[in-house]
Amino acid sequence: MKTKPPRLADVAKAADVSTATASMALNDTGGTRIGAGTRERVRAAAADLGYRPNRVASGLRTRRTHTLGFVGDDVATTPFSGQMIRGAHDAAREAGFMLLIVDTSGEAAETGEAVAALQERQIEGILLATMYHQVVKAPKAIATTPCVLLNARTPDGSASSVVPDERGGTLGLLAELTGAGHTRIGHITTTEDVEARAIRLATWRERVEANGLHSDDLLVEIDQATTRPAHAAALRLLDRPDRPTAVFCFNDRVAMGVYRAAAQLGLRIPEALSVVSYDDQELIAPELQPALISAALPHYEMGRWSVLELLRRLDNPEAATVQHLMPCPVVKRESVAPPR
Amino acid sequence: MKTKPPRLADVAKAADVSTATASMALNDTGGTRIGAGTRERVRAAAADLGYRPNRVASGLRTRRTHTLGFVGDDVATTPFSGQMIRGAHDAAREAGFMLLIVDTSGEAAETGEAVAALQERQIEGILLATMYHQVVKAPKAIATTPCVLLNARTPDGSASSVVPDERGGTLGLLAELTGAGHTRIGHITTTEDVEARAIRLATWRERVEANGLHSDDLLVEIDQATTRPAHAAALRLLDRPDRPTAVFCFNDRVAMGVYRAAAQLGLRIPEALSVVSYDDQELIAPELQPALISAALPHYEMGRWSVLELLRRLDNPEAATVQHLMPCPVVKRESVAPPR
DNA sequence: GTGAAAGCGCTAACAG
DNA sequence: CTGTTAGCGCTTTCAC
Numbered sequence: 098m099k100t101k102p103p104r105l106a107d108v109a110k111a112a113d114v115s116t117a118t119a120s121m122a123l124n125d126t127g128g129t130r131i132g133a134g135t136r137e138r139v140r141a142a143a144a145d146l147g148y149r150p151n152r153v154a155s156g157l158r159t160r161r162t163h164t165l166g167f168v169g170d171d172v173a174t175t176p177f178s179g180q181m182i183r184g185a186h187d188a189a190r191e192a193g194f195m196l197l198i199v200d201t202s203g204e205a206a207e208t209g210e211a212v213a214a215l216q217e218r219q220i221e222g223i224l225l226a227t228m229y230h231q232v233v234k235a236p237k238a239i240a241t242t243p244c245v246l247l248n249a250r251t252p253d254g255s256a257s258s259v260v261p262d263e264r265g266g267t268l269g270l271l272a273e274l275t276g277a278g279h280t281r282i283g284h285i286t287t288t289e290d291v292e293a294r295a296i297r298l299a300t301w302r303e304r305v306e307a308n309g310l311h312s313d314d315l316l317v318e319i320d321q322a323t324t325r326p327a328h329a330a331a332l333r334l335l336d337r338p339d340r341p342t343a344v345f346c347f348n349d350r351v352a353m354g355v356y357r358a359a360a361q362l363g364l365r366i367p368e369a370l371s372v373v374s375y376d377d378q379e380l381i382a383p384e385l386q387p388a389l390i391s392a393a394l395p396h397y398e399m400g401r402w403s404v405l406e407l408l409r410r411l412d413n414p415e416a417a418t419v420q421h422l423m424p425c426p427v428v429k430r431e432s433v434a435p436p437r
Numbered sequence: 438m439k440t441k442p443p444r445l446a447d448v449a450k451a452a453d454v455s456t457a458t459a460s461m462a463l464n465d466t467g468g469t470r471i472g473a474g475t476r477e478r479v480r481a482a483a484a485d486l487g488y489r490p491n492r493v494a495s496g497l498r499t500r501r502t503h504t505l506g507f508v509g510d511d512v513a514t515t516p517f518s519g520q521m522i523r524g525a526h527d528a529a530r531e532a533g534f535m536l537l538i539v540d541t542s543g544e545a546a547e548t549g550e551a552v553a554a555l556q557e558r559q560i561e562g563i564l565l566a567t568m569y570h571q572v573v574k575a576p577k578a579i580a581t582t583p584c585v586l587l588n589a590r591t592p593d594g595s596a597s598s599v600v601p602d603e604r605g606g607t608l609g610l611l612a613e614l615t616g617a618g619h620t621r622i623g624h625i626t627t628t629e630d631v632e633a634r635a636i637r638l639a640t641w642r643e644r645v646e647a648n649g650l651h652s653d654d655l656l657v658e659i660d661q662a663t664t665r666p667a668h669a670a671a672l673r674l675l676d677r678p679d680r681p682t683a684v685f686c687f688n689d690r691v692a693m694g695v696y697r698a699a700a701q702l703g704l705r706i707p708e709a710l711s712v713v714s715y716d717d718q719e720l721i722a723p724e725l726q727p728a729l730i731s732a733a734l735p736h737y738e739m740g741r742w743s744v745l746e747l748l749r750r751l752d753n754p755e756a757a758t759v760q761h762l763m764p765c766p767v768v769k770r771e772s773v774a775p776p777r
Numbered sequence: 778g779t780g781a782a783a784g785c786g787c788t789a790a791c792a793g
Numbered sequence: 794c795t796g797t798t799a800g801c802g803c804t805t806t807c808a809c
Contacts, residue, residue: 102556102581104802115780120804127805130778152557153502154802156493157785164537164558179519186540195558197504198538200526216442217492218504218535241442324724353724380720384664384693444786455796460788467789472794494786497801 103146111142119143123150156219165189165407166215167196169226169247170203177396181226181247184400192408194221203227212238222407225249230260230292243410247403248396250420257406259399259421263296263375266392266425267345270373271304273390273427274343278435279371280308283315283341285330285351287322294347297375301345315341322347327354335362335370342436343371349381352389367434377428387431395423443486451482459483463490496559505529505747506555507536509566509587510543517736521566521587524740532748534561543567552578562747565589570600570632583750587743588736590760597746599739599761603636603715606732606765607685610713611644613730613767614683618775619711620648623655623681625670625691627662634687637715641685655681662687667694675702675710682776683711689721692729707774717768727771735763 109119114135121127122139142148156162167185169178186196197220199211212223216238225236226247235255238244246258274282284301286294302312317334319326327346331354334340346352352374356366364370366387374382377393402421410416449459454475461467462479482488496502507525509518526536537560539551552563556578565576566587575595578584586598614622624641627634642652657674659666667686671694674680686692692714696706704710706727714722717733742761750756 105804106802116803117781117805118779121779124804132778135778149553149557151497151559151802153493153496153559154785155804157491157497157787157802158804160785162493175519179515182538183540186538190539195537195539195554197535198522198526199530199535200523213489214535217489219491219493350720350724357726378720380690380718384690386697445788446786456786457788457797458795461795464788467794475794491786494801495788497786497803498788500801 103148105148105150107146108139108143108148111146112139114139160219162219162221163194164218164220165194165196165404166199166212166218166220166223167226168199168201168208168211168215168223169228170201170208171228175228177394178226178228180396181400181403184397184402185224185247185404186400188401188404192404194404194408196224209237212236212242216242222411224403224407226403230263232292243407243414245403245407245410247399254418254420257410257418257420259402259406259423260292261394261399261425262422263293263425264300265422266375266427267297267300268304269425269427270345270375270390270392271301273373273429273433274345274371275304277343277371277433279343281310281315281339281341281343281436283317283334283344284312284347285317285319285327285334285344285355286347287351288318288320289322293375297345297347314339319351322351324350324354324357327351328357329354331355331358332362335359335364343373343433346372346374348376349374349378349389349391352391353381353385356385356389367432369437371433371436373427373433375425382428383430385432389432390428390430392425392427395425399423443488445488445490447486448479448483448488451486452479454479500559502559502561503534504558504560505534505536505744506539506552506558506560506563507566508539508541508548508551508555508563509568510541510548511568515568517734518566518568520736521740521743524737524742525564525587525744526740528741528744532744534744534748536564549577552576552582556582562751564743564747566743570603572632583747583754585743585747585750587739594758594760597750597758597760599742599746599763600632601734601739601765602762603633603765604640605762606715606767607637607640608644609765609767610685610715610730610732611641613713613769613773614685614711615644617683617711617773619683621650621655621679621681621683621776623657623674623684624652624687625657625659625667625674625684625695626687627691628658628660629662633715637685637687654679659691662691664690664694664697667691668697669694671695671698672701675699675704683713683773686712686714688716689714689718689729689731692731693721693725696725696729707772709777711773711776713767713773715765722768723770725772729772730768730770732765732767735765739763 105116109116119139122131122136201207201211222243227249231249233249235251250258305312317330319330359370374391377391382389382391445456449456459479462471462476541547541551562583567589571589573589575591579596590598645652657670659670699710714731717731722729722731
């Protein structure tokens with residue numbers, strides 16, 4: 098049979114002090130009231146017994162559980178989201194916190210239930226993460242528990258949030274192309290209604306039209322941002338004499354389709370066609386030949402930031418909310434060359 | 438200022454009963470002692486006040502936190518592991534449990550610390566997950582807390598565990614090839630020392646030699662199971678007159694390299710070369726052309742199973758440990774045809 | 778400098 | 794059928 102773990106009372110008895118003294122000695126609380134010798138005796142006794150505090154008990158007393166809730170919509174499913182969790186996890190751990198993770202379908206009712214279940218467990222704050230960058234309405238939970246939105250923001254700034262700087266990333270990618278001398282830059286995007294699409298598209302359009310070009314001639318839309326439809330779209334965009342000299346792809350899977358189409362049309366990348374893309378997926382961008390220039394989604398950093406912001410709000414609940422844009426670094430590889 | 442949430446005492450007062458009665462009415466404990474009318478009154482009062490029990494307090498009293506610990510080595514980083522977490526999460530939720538997740542580097546000391554930190558929080562059991570299928574020595578934690586190993590097993594069966602059935606998956610893949618009439622089946626594998634390699638290689642070798650072939654002639658090893666080295670290896674394996682008519686790849690990234698080499702050598706897949714692979718990665722296997730037949734790693738199911746087993750052990754700590762092999766289903770696609 | 782005692786919110790004996 | 798009471802293990806006044 099397993100023997101019960103030691104309690105604070107056992108440590109106190111071993112060190113021949115009261116539980117109050119033992120508690121203060123171990124937690125460095127109570128100012129100078131604990132003598133150095135006493136403190137050492139208690140410490141030694143604790144180490145000796147292999148004492149580990151029961152955080153449920155101390156949590157009940159102090160109302161601090163050192164635990165944060167992470168609720169994500171399908172978040173554990175996507176390769177990206179692992180990075181958000183990991184960023185949040187690492188920052189939490191550095192501050193002595195742990196993460197209670199709940200995955201939902203994203204429906205409001207289910208999210209509400211998840212938040213309530215976390216609150217029952219007395220988590221100190223909540224991270225609300227979404228799989229794709231989006232705008233959501235303010236969660237009801239903010240009334241009762243500090244919240245930070247991850248990969249989402251509210252329309253009104255009523256909660257702190259962090260999202261990728263899609264505009265900045267797009268400008269960085271386009272700078273790679275214009276820096277090499279391209280002006281006729283095509284874009285293949287999706288018709289899905291997501292923030293990422295809207296911002297990347299608008300930023301590209303603005304740039305292309307600044308060059309005096311008609312953006313509609315250079316744009317192809319597909320209903321799913323995956324390889325197969327992208328391949329067909331790329332054939333349409335590239336199989337004509339006035340084709341663009343460079344293509345900005347909505348994401349890396351689209352870029353895969355473009356590579357395939359280019360091979361089929363006898364267009365060498367980057368000599369005959371430059372390609373840039375978004376997402377920097379580990380299994381795609383560095384593996385394509387030539388390796389693909391792509392703007393990375395800073396999921397890890399966003400995860401970290403969200404926890405730091407949440408902890409800041411725990412310390413200072415009245416602090417103003419902040420909406421953060423996390424830079425999307427452009428990873429430079431070999432898919433761009435000057436136009437011919 | 439936010440107002441304090443209602444406690445059980447508030448519900449009891451509103452329903453004009455004692456806290457004991459309120460507790461029993463809400464938890465359906467105490468057998469028939471609570472009258473139906475009383476129960477309804479209490480329920481109504483609780484709903485009315487928006488009462489949510491404080492699980493920290495009840496956990497202190499009952500020693501049941503309805504929380505499991507999930508410790509993984511770098512687990513949140515890989516695309517697979519998300520599925521393990523999700524499987525575990527879903528099974529846990531169905532049983533009213535939540536997951537406290539800790540990510541470690543995999544070092545024993547760090548894992549030990551993580552386990553201790555979880556124990557301080559009074560988790561009821563621990564899932565120990567590894568990123569790659571491997572053999573590990575029995576964790577010390579099993580002495581004090583129920584444990585189940587996920588994607589790993591102990592040499593001595595001292596803990597319950599679940600790992601993918603690599604042998605079964607490999608046999609399924611090879612059956613696709615032999616069923617189509619192939620006998621000269623090559624294999625490209627890694628030299629990395631992992632369980633997956635050893636089992637897939639041994640199973641393939643056994644089959645090939647059962648056909649009276651010399652397996653060394655059909656084997657190429659690379660030091661990293663990624664696309665680029667695989668491409669070079671495939672050129673070596675395929676650019677000769679007595680080349681195999683089919684290739685079994687260690688994983689999908691290797692298969693990507695084989696596809697590229699085949700294209701370069703003018704070998705159409707599947708007409709001139711059949712290809713099967715392992716892992717069934719979402720971004721690769723279905724996206725290649727032709728779509729790749731691959732054996733899936735059942736991470737989601739393994740995650741589920743591990744929680745079910747852990748819960749079983751909580752109910753019955755003396756139950757015998759079980760070592761489970763989870764089938765790896767072969768996903769049939771278009772990369773195999775009869776040899777010419 | 779230290780100990781005694783109260784109490785965090787809840788559940789489970791024990792009475793009635 | 795229901796109420797009273799005693800803790801779960803810890804922290805924190807308050808008194809010495």
